[in-house]
Amino acid sequence: xxxxKVIEKRDEHFAYGSVLEAVSKGLYPDRKxxxxxxxQNAFDALGDLRHSHPKEPxxxxxxxxxxxxxxxxxxxxxxxxxxxxxxxxxxxxxxQIGLHAGFRxxxxxxxxxxxxxxxxxxxxxxxxKSYQVEIDxxxxxxxxxxxxxxxxxxLLQDHSTFAETDEKPELxxxxxxxxxxxxxxxxxxxxxxxxxxxxxxxxxxFEPAFPYGAEISQRLHQVNPEFLExxxxxxxxxxxxxxxxxxxxxxxxxxxxxxxxTELIALAWFCQHLGxxxxxxxxESGKRGQRHPHSGLHYRASNFTIGDSMLTRKTLWQTTxxxxxxxxxxxxxxxxxxxxxxxxxxxxxxxARGRLYDRCREISAxxxxxxxxxxxxxxxxxxVASGEGFVTETVKQLQAGQLESELKxxxxxxxxxxxxDLAKRLKQSSRSxxxxxxxxxxxRRVQRKAQNLYGxxxxxxxxxxxxxxxxxxxxxxxxxxAVYEAIISVLRxxxxxxxxxxxxxxxxxxxxxxxxxxx
Amino acid sequence: xxKSPQQFTANKQVVRDLQCEAIRQHxxxxxxxxxxxxxxxxxxxxVQQWFPLFERITxxxxxxxxxxxxxxxxxxxxxxKLDLSQKLSLLxxxxxxxxxxxxxxxxxxxxWPYDVVSLDYSGGLFxxxxxxQPTRLEAIRCLFQHQQTARASEFxxxxxxxxxxxxQREVRESLNGIRRDLKRYGFQGDQVVDAYLDHPKEQxxxxxxxxxMINYIAxxxxxxxxxxxxxxxxxxxxxxxxxxxxxxxxxxxxxAPRSPKERLNQMINRRMIEIxxxxxxxxNLGLPLIKAESDA
Numbered sequence: 130x131x132x133x134k135v136i137e138k139r140d141e142h143f144a145y146g147s148v149l150e151a152v153s154k155g156l157y158p159d160r161k162x163x164x165x166x167x168x169q170n171a172f173d174a175l176g177d178l179r180h181s182h183p184k185e186p187x188x189x190x191x192x193x194x195x196x197x198x199x200x201x202x203x204x205x206x207x208x209x210x211x212x213x214x215x216x217x218x219x220x221x222x223x224x225q226i227g228l229h230a231g232f233r234x235x236x237x238x239x240x241x242x243x244x245x246x247x248x249x250x251x252x253x254x255x256x257x258k259s260y261q262v263e264i265d266x267x268x269x270x271x272x273x274x275x276x277x278x279x280x281x282x283x284l285l286q287d288h289s290t291f292a293e294t295d296e297k298p299e300l301x302x303x304x305x306x307x308x309x310x311x312x313x314x315x316x317x318x319x320x321x322x323x324x325x326x327x328x329x330x331x332x333x334x335f336e337p338a339f340p341y342g343a344e345i346s347q348r349l350h351q352v353n354p355e356f357l358e359x360x361x362x363x364x365x366x367x368x369x370x371x372x373x374x375x376x377x378x379x380x381x382x383x384x385x386x387x388x389x390x391t392e393l394i395a396l397a398w399f400c401q402h403l404g405x406x407x408x409x410x411x412x413e414s415g416k417r418g419q420r421h422p423h424s425g426l427h428y429r430a431s432n433f434t435i436g437d438s439m440l441t442r443k444t445l446w447q448t449t450x451x452x453x454x455x456x457x458x459x460x461x462x463x464x465x466x467x468x469x470x471x472x473x474x475x476x477x478x479x480x481a482r483g484r485l486y487d488r489c490r491e492i493s494a495x496x497x498x499x500x501x502x503x504x505x506x507x508x509x510x511x512x513v514a515s516g517e518g519f520v521t522e523t524v525k526q527l528q529a530g531q532l533e534s535e536l537k538x539x540x541x542x543x544x545x546x547x548x549x550d551l552a553k554r555l556k557q558s559s560r561s562x563x564x565x566x567x568x569x570x571x572x573r574r575v576q577r578k579a580q581n582l583y584g585x586x587x588x589x590x591x592x593x594x595x596x597x598x599x600x601x602x603x604x605x606x607x608x609x610x611a612v613y614e615a616i617i618s619v620l621r622x623x624x625x626x627x628x629x630x631x632x633x634x635x636x637x638x639x640x641x642x643x644x645x646x647x648x
Numbered sequence: 649x650x651k652s653p654q655q656f657t658a659n660k661q662v663v664r665d666l667q668c669e670a671i672r673q674h675x676x677x678x679x680x681x682x683x684x685x686x687x688x689x690x691x692x693x694x695v696q697q698w699f700p701l702f703e704r705i706t707x708x709x710x711x712x713x714x715x716x717x718x719x720x721x722x723x724x725x726x727x728x729k730l731d732l733s734q735k736l737s738l739l740x741x742x743x744x745x746x747x748x749x750x751x752x753x754x755x756x757x758x759x760w761p762y763d764v765v766s767l768d769y770s771g772g773l774f775x776x777x778x779x780x781q782p783t784r785l786e787a788i789r790c791l792f793q794h795q796q797t798a799r800a801s802e803f804x805x806x807x808x809x810x811x812x813x814x815x816q817r818e819v820r821e822s823l824n825g826i827r828r829d830l831k832r833y834g835f836q837g838d839q840v841v842d843a844y845l846d847h848p849k850e851q852x853x854x855x856x857x858x859x860x861m862i863n864y865i866a867x868x869x870x871x872x873x874x875x876x877x878x879x880x881x882x883x884x885x886x887x888x889x890x891x892x893x894x895x896x897x898x899x900x901x902x903x904a905p906r907s908p909k910e911r912l913n914q915m916i917n918r919r920m921i922e923i924x925x926x927x928x929x930x931x932n933l934g935l936p937l938i939k940a941e942s943d944a
Contacts, residue, residue, distance in 0.1 A: 191728065191733055191734075193724070193733070195737070195738070195754075195756055196754035196755060196756060197740075197754045198717075200724060202725075202728045202733070246717065248717070248721055250725055300729055302728065302729060304724075304725045304728055304729075306717075306721055306724070308717050308721070309717075362734070365734055
């Protein structure tokens with residue numbers, strides 16, 4: 130039935146204050162993410178400056194954490210009047226997905242959960258004005274409680290101000306102060322907390338001591354001209370991306386789309402632990418011996434960390450996941466279709482993400498192989514070293530005439546087993562694409578020594594006195610000798626699985642016989 | 649010497665130049681690495697002038713009652729815009745309270761010692777709190793204690809204030825105390841002290857009072873003092889102002905405080921500087937100089 134009467138429009142509101150709570154408290158349970166949101170804005174502003182004015186130097190972002198305020202200040206392109214007016218809008222952003230780290234227009238509201246007042250002043254390069262937005266966060270929350278969920282528009286309008294003042298056109302900046310940081314967000318004012326957080330998550334340069342930092346940055350820039358590193362100072366001290374010592378030179382892996390092998394969707398770099406197994410905490414973070422917190426690979430989008438090393442472990446490693454921590458490194462996501470979630474702990478569940486994870490499993494395959502190879506090489510080295518020790522010791526004993534004849538059989542067996550194991554490992558190592566030449570040479574030397582030893586054992590020393598024959602030393606008569614040999618035979622059988630114990634028992638018998646019993 | 653900006657009054661700029669001269673003269677070996685605590689304007693033009701001399705600047709800003717954050721925000725914003733933020737830190741609150749309590753309104757503490765302490769009070773020296781306690785004078789005493797505790801070897805103190813609500817009793821008692829000391833040391837004190845007490849200008853009495861007070865507070869904290877000629881001038885809105893400059897050097901030879909190194913006759917005989925329309929003139933305001941009893 131066709132409507133015949135137009136209902137008069139009512140004065141309606143379509144959004145209420147509780148939305149604010151959802152997008153602020155709900156999305157940012159970790160207070161430090163509030164800082165990350167402002168760093169993202171600063172990063173985007175600096176990126177825009179680089180685009181529009183490539184000759185302008187990029188100055189570090191300055192963070193001042195001193196009660197009662199947290200200040201994040203950048204000398205990026207700055208915001209225009211319109212952008213500043215819209216700063217107070219919820220969900221509005223002119224930023225582009227894929228080009229900018231932040232783009233949802235809600236990050237700035239994270240601040241209102243942690244402070245009494247947000248004051249932002251900005252001036253855009255070339256404009257003779259600066260603009261200030263002040264949001265009375267304490268007032269808004271109070272009103273939300275007393276007015277029972279007022280309309281969002283009136284809440285934002287009544288508790289925010291906009292002002293302008295003259296400014297030198299050559300100045301460009303954004304200066305954000307979170308004033309009156311709450312007691313439950315004091316970590317935001319603790320440089321010892323925010324520095325390591327930013328070191329792990331923000332697009333900062335590598336520590337100068339890391340010998341491969343410049344190389345990695347250059348490589349990333351080659352595949353992604355948008356790649357940007359931004360200096361950050363926290364209370365006048367620079368923040369750097371951490372690295373782990375005792376690591377190999379970085380290696381790189383480009384990941385392409387399955388359907389289009391020319392479409393680069395990610396670039397990974399990784400450094401392998403030169404020691405055995407996983408990177409271990411040497412005690413710097415108070416957890417000596419445990420897996421190092423900086424180990425593993427991290428996803429990065431626009432050079433911001435997404436999730437943690439467990440995310441890559443979970444999404445890429447189907448077998449031997451512990452090998453993820455034999456490395457440290459990053460996977461820079463270059464596919465603009467892959468979008469981080471609001472809280473940046475994963476990517477949004479889309480087909481693009483599925484494709485990314487699927488293709489990036491190549492990385493874990495490479496790393497797993499490398500880790501296996503490394504383990505093999507390390508084990509090879511250990512076998513060679515311990516074998517060399519064993520051979521040297523046995524030769525010494527023989528030359529000194531200290532080796533009991535009862536143990537000859539066992540020694541022959543040990544040397545034979547060692548030679549077989551060594552031959553197998555030598556064959557493996559010689560075939561490997563990453564030969565450990567030094568170890569191979571050492572292994573061949575030890576092999577020759579062991580073969581020589583084996584020959585001498587088999588030939589009973591070629592006429593030289595090699596073995597200690599207690600039956601001869603004590604001049605045992607044939608009957609006594611027969612009894613003695615029977616006992617030794619039983620003991621040998623009994624201790625077949627414990628050759629070390631058999632040797633100890635034989636030595637004890639010899640000592641006892643020499644001390645007191647005369648045949 | 650840095651170029652003078654135009655935003656200070658001509659008289660104030662002369663004072664600034666005299667202060668800069670004192671810093672350069674007494675702290676020549678450390679120029680470029682000096683530390684400073686004081687009350688810069690939120691626009692920071694004063695700090696900007698002297699910036700190359702300093703490695704570390706602590707600015708104290710109280711802000712306006714009820715909206716303190718406005719000026720404090722402005723100060724930090726300007727520091728950032730002017731590329732001063734790497735050297736500058738902010739303490740929020742009244743400087744006297746900071747000196748007395750040892751921290752600002754939010755528990756942030758100054759990092760002692762400082763090479764230059766600038767107490768540029770817009771009000772009078774004899775300001776009292778609600779309990780009638782002389783807060784400013786107490787703050788100056790605490791300043792010396794902080795410097796002593798931090799084992800400052802030397803520093804320059806710049807003190808300026810309005811001639812506002814002078815505690816006449818305090819000043820007169822102090823000058824009469826000087827009279828007794830002068831007699832004790834063999835000087836003809838009565839005539840001189842009476843001339844100061846009867847002088848039509850407060851500047852005369854304050855010259856002696858402040859120099860004497862600072863010397864004695866300093867010596868309690870084991871600092872010897874050298875006073876420069878105090879200046880007097882009209883500042884903004886024709887406010888009568890005085891500006892003092894002192895150099896203090898640590899003197900820790902004995903546990904017990906000794907007498908001030910600067911003698912009373914030196915303080916009395918030190919001329920003043922009158923600044924009028926940006927020009928400075930040395931003057932003694934017609935006051936007599938001190939002679940020893942033996943000279944009589």
